[in-house]
Amino acid sequence: xxxxxxxxxxxxxxxxxxxxxxxxxxxxxxxxxxxxxxxxxxxxxxxxxxxxxxxxxxxxxxxxxxxxxxxxxxxxxxxxxxxxxxxxxxxxxxxxxxxxxxxxxxxxxxxxxxxxxxxxxxxxxxxxxxxxxxxxxxxxxxxxxxxxxxxxxxxxxxxxxxxxxxxxxxxxxxxxxxxxxxxxxxxxxxxxxxxxxxxxxxxxxxxxxxxxxxxxxxxxxxxxxxxxxxxxxxxxxxxxxxxxxxxxxxxxxxxxxxxxxxxxxxxxxxxxxxxxxxxxxxxxxxxxxxxxxxxxxxxxxxxxxxxxxxxxxx
Amino acid sequence: xxxxxxxxxxxxxxxxxxxxxxxxxxxxxxxxxxxxxxxxxxxxxxxxxxxxxxxxxxxxxxxxxxxxxxxxxxxxxxxxxxxxxxxxxxxxxxxxxxxxxxxxxxxxxxxxxxxxxxxxxxxxxxxxxxxxxxxxxxxxxxxxxxxxxxxxxxxxxxxxxxxxxxxxxxxxxxxxxxxxxxxxxxxxxxxxxxxxxxxxxxxxxxxxxxxxxxxxxxxxxxxxxxxxxxxxxxxxxxx
Numbered sequence: 001x002x003x004x005x006x007x008x009x010x011x012x013x014x015x016x017x018x019x020x021x022x023x024x025x026x027x028x029x030x031x032x033x034x035x036x037x038x039x040x041x042x043x044x045x046x047x048x049x050x051x052x053x054x055x056x057x058x059x060x061x062x063x064x065x066x067x068x069x070x071x072x073x074x075x076x077x078x079x080x081x082x083x084x085x086x087x088x089x090x091x092x093x094x095x096x097x098x099x100x101x102x103x104x105x106x107x108x109x110x111x112x113x114x115x116x117x118x119x120x121x122x123x124x125x126x127x128x129x130x131x132x133x134x135x136x137x138x139x140x141x142x143x144x145x146x147x148x149x150x151x152x153x154x155x156x157x158x159x160x161x162x163x164x165x166x167x168x169x170x171x172x173x174x175x176x177x178x179x180x181x182x183x184x185x186x187x188x189x190x191x192x193x194x195x196x197x198x199x200x201x202x203x204x205x206x207x208x209x210x211x212x213x214x215x216x217x218x219x220x221x222x223x224x225x226x227x228x229x230x231x232x233x234x235x236x237x238x239x240x241x242x243x244x245x246x247x248x249x250x251x252x253x254x255x256x257x258x259x260x261x262x263x264x265x266x267x268x269x270x271x272x273x274x275x276x277x278x279x280x281x282x283x284x285x286x287x288x289x290x291x292x293x294x295x296x297x298x299x300x301x302x303x304x305x306x307x308x309x310x311x312x313x314x
Numbered sequence: 315x316x317x318x319x320x321x322x323x324x325x326x327x328x329x330x331x332x333x334x335x336x337x338x339x340x341x342x343x344x345x346x347x348x349x350x351x352x353x354x355x356x357x358x359x360x361x362x363x364x365x366x367x368x369x370x371x372x373x374x375x376x377x378x379x380x381x382x383x384x385x386x387x388x389x390x391x392x393x394x395x396x397x398x399x400x401x402x403x404x405x406x407x408x409x410x411x412x413x414x415x416x417x418x419x420x421x422x423x424x425x426x427x428x429x430x431x432x433x434x435x436x437x438x439x440x441x442x443x444x445x446x447x448x449x450x451x452x453x454x455x456x457x458x459x460x461x462x463x464x465x466x467x468x469x470x471x472x473x474x475x476x477x478x479x480x481x482x483x484x485x486x487x488x489x490x491x492x493x494x495x496x497x498x499x500x501x502x503x504x505x506x507x508x509x510x511x512x513x514x515x516x517x518x519x520x521x522x523x524x525x526x527x528x529x530x531x532x533x534x535x536x537x538x539x540x541x542x543x544x545x546x547x548x549x550x551x552x553x
Contacts (some may be wrong), residue, residue, distance in 0.1 A: 048401040052551050080401070084394030086324075088431045100320040101402050128549040145398075 001153060001183040002047065006056035007040050013268050016042040018207035019056070020131045026152075029179035031198030032187035035310055039207040040187035041081055044155050047185070048078045052306050061152055068200070077146030081157040087131030089121055091141055094130055097146065102149035116144040121170070135162040141272075143171065149179070155180065156186040160193060170196045191303045192240050228277050229255070231264040231294035232285050241265060242288060246280045262293055317404040318412040325386075325416030335420060342424045344379055346370060347431070352410075364441075365430055365469055368449035368520045371425065372513055375457050376489060380481035381465025382420055386413045387547070391472035392524045396550075401527060410540055414465055421457045425450065443458045444522030452519030455532035462539035469546035489513040 002024040009017040015171040017039040032040045045051040047058050049069035051079055057064060062069045063071040086094055095116060119128050130141060139162065146154055159175065160168045175184060175197050188194060193200050197214050202212040207266045212220055232239060236254075243252050248269040256264035269277050277297060285292045331333040332456050350367055390396040400411060432446045464481035489494050492511040508514045512535070515528035 050397055050401050050550070061403045070403045070405065071403055076401070078398075078401045080394065080397040082394065085400055086328075086395055087393065088328055089324075093327075097320060098402075100323075101317055101404065103316070103403070110362075 001061055002185070003059040005045075005058075007043065007046060007058055008055045009039075009051065009053050015207050017046070017053075020204070020207070020209050020213065021056075022202060022209065024183050024185060026183050027180060028200055029175065029186065029198045031194035031201045032164070032185060032204060033191070033194055033201055033306065034187075034190065034204035035093060035189060038204045040158055040311075042207075043204070044078070044157050044185065044187060046074055047072075047155055049073055056107050059312070073288055074149070075151055076153045076155055077149065077151035079142045079146045079154075079159055081158045082161065083142030085130045085138055085141060085145075088129065089125045090129050091117070091133075092228055094141065095144060098145045098148045098176070104149055112148065119147065120144040120174070134165040134255060139163055139167070139171070143174070152182060154182055154184045154186075156184065158188055159186055160188070160190070164277050168193075172223040176287050191306060198235050203306060203309055210309050211305075226269050226277055227295065227298040228267045228269070228281055229298055230265060230267065230281050230285070231256075231290065232290040232292050233262040234288065234290035236263060238288065239263070239265060239290075242284055243281065246277070248277060248280070262291070264294065266298070315408065316409045318403070318415070320376075321399075321404070321409055321412035322416045322419075322501045325413050326419055329382075329416075329420050334385075336380060337419070338378065339424050339427065342374065343427060346374060346428060348549075350431075362365060363456065364435060364445065364449070367428075367431065368441050368445075368453060369517075371428070371449075371453050371521075372456055372488075375421070375453070375460055378424070379421060379457060379460040380464045380467075380478045380485065382417050383461055383468050384478040385415060385468065386465050387469035388402065388472050388477045392474075400550075407544050408483065410465070410469075410543045410547060414461060414540060414543075417461055417465065418458055421461060422454060425453050425457060445520060448522040448524055449520040451524065452516045452528075455519070455529065455536075456512065456516045459532045459535040459539075461490075462536040462543070466539045466543045466546060469543050485512065529537045 002022075004023070005021050007017055007020045008015070020039070022030075032146060034040050042051065045064060046053045046132065047060060049065045049072050052066060057066070059065070060072045061075045063075070065072050085096075089097065092113065093243050095113045096109065098110070099113055104112050117123055120143050122137065122140060122144060125137055130138065133141065139159065141312070143156075143159065154175075156175070163171060172193065175186065178184065179197070179199070186193075186197065198215065200212065200214055201218055203210050203218070212306050228254075230243075240254075243249060243265065249267050251268045253266050254263055255266045267277070267281065278297060282292060282295060329338075346367075349370055353366065353370075387396075390399060400406070429450075432441065432449075433439055436443075436446075460481075463484050464477070467480040467484065468474075468477040471480070488510070489512040491511065492507050495512070496507040501505060509531075515531045518525055518528050
């Protein structure tokens with residue numbers, strides 16, 4: 001549905017997007033992940049034909065963004081960052097303007113607007129001026145706008161910024177639901193968002209794609225070490241030497257000061273030892289007569305992967 | 315072409331959703347009639363004064379048109395809705411034309427609402443319809459040219475005040491300024507200056523002499539600045 005090939009875009013001396021290629025197929029929700037200024041918005045602007053690329057190509061539903069911008073735009077619903085809206089209009093007026101400019105046929109317009117109001121939970125504010133609405137409502141009005149013409153492709157630039165936790169959950173559910181039948185690209189720098197909504201992730205940094213895959217693939221990608229956190233009741237001086245002796249352990253570090261005479265430690269081992277590590281730690285504790293109050297494997301989070309990848313590149 | 319109508323409707327309604335339209339029309343009417351009566355003596359308006367009436371409209375438009383045009387693009391840029399508008403299936407020129415026409419409709423309403431005045435002159439005494447029709451035609455053409463200039467300045471900045479002042483400056487120089495400079499300029503330049511002057515052609519038309527050259531002049535000025543407007547909207551793509 002979306003094909004991007006060797007896309008490059010510069011602003012004067014700054015390279016915003018550098019040789020980016022990717023595909024998105026129907027039914028996928030692609031998460032665009034990266035620090036601020038990484039090139040996420042620029043890529044989206046090229047896809048929506050707001051900005052032209054310097055070189056490379058982008059195709060949406062088979063139409064090239066450079067040659068057939070109007071055809072491309074017809075097939076895309078786009079929510080720009082911070083969901084800009086016409087503040088003087090009320091919600092229904094705004095949505096009817098969108099329906100009209102999006103070419104929703106007049107007979108079905110009213111029904112379509114009603115459906116969008118229902119889908120995005122805007123019933124209570126449908127006659128209020130957009131300028132008076134809270135951030136959460138504005139974001140949902142923006143989302144209703146993107147869905148109005150039932151587009152094949154949705155491009156959402158940071159769709160959940162400024163929402164409260166309940167609203168975030170709602171919007172994510174909505175995106176997931178929509179994503180089953182459509183093609184969705186959403187950008188974010190919130191990692192839980194990707195884990196919660198996306199079927200695939202791309203990490204972009206300094207304009208380059210530095211990793212892509214499913215959330216699982218990416219978390220495995222960067223796993224060099226296995227980490228185990230253990231909390232034991234033991235004489236502090238004895239723990240570190242004994243635990244260091246456990247096979248495979250490369251380092252140990254106290255991560256929480258003793259409370260109730262129990263301290264929490266983090267052990268790092270090579271990942272090949274991962275499965276045996278917990279057992280060995282437990283045995284060591286038992287042999288020494290320590291009470292284990294906590295023992296868990298620390299999963300590599302996307303967060304760590306992200307930090308490692310983006311810092312490593314910079 | 316199909317995108318022109320929805321944008322036109324949105325823009326035109328926008329003037330009436332905010333107090334802009336009402337304030338604009340009220341102030342325009344009060345000021346126009348007030349100045350006219352004050353300048354010409356109370357209620358003694360005849361054929362001769364109608365000339366001053368149209369002259370006054372042509373000067374007032376210098377100040378009133380930028381007030382209407384300043385928000386056209388600056389507001390879109392300020393709100394960030396430019397990105398929204400330009401990612402709808404809309405061509406740049408369609409948006410430019412739609413916004414121009416909506417503002418022109420607004421200005422035309424203000425101008426045409428003054429019609430009762432020449433009509434009452436006609437009822438009171440003899441009235442030559444030529445200069446009246448010419449006057450209104452001229453005022454609309456002049457308004458369109460001013461508006462194209464204002465729309466262009468609006469598309470160059472996200473600050474409405476800057477857009478207003480820029481437009482006002484260009485209009486003042488392009489009409490009153492050129493008229494003034496002409497008095498001191500050598501005789502071989504004078505005709506050129508008077509040809510360039512935005513108001514000079516209006517005087518011709520308002521006399522009831524509708525010369526195709528004057529109409530072409532206004533249409534070309536309008537077309538030229540609308541073209542610049544389209545280029546300014548496109549300029550986001552240049553970097």
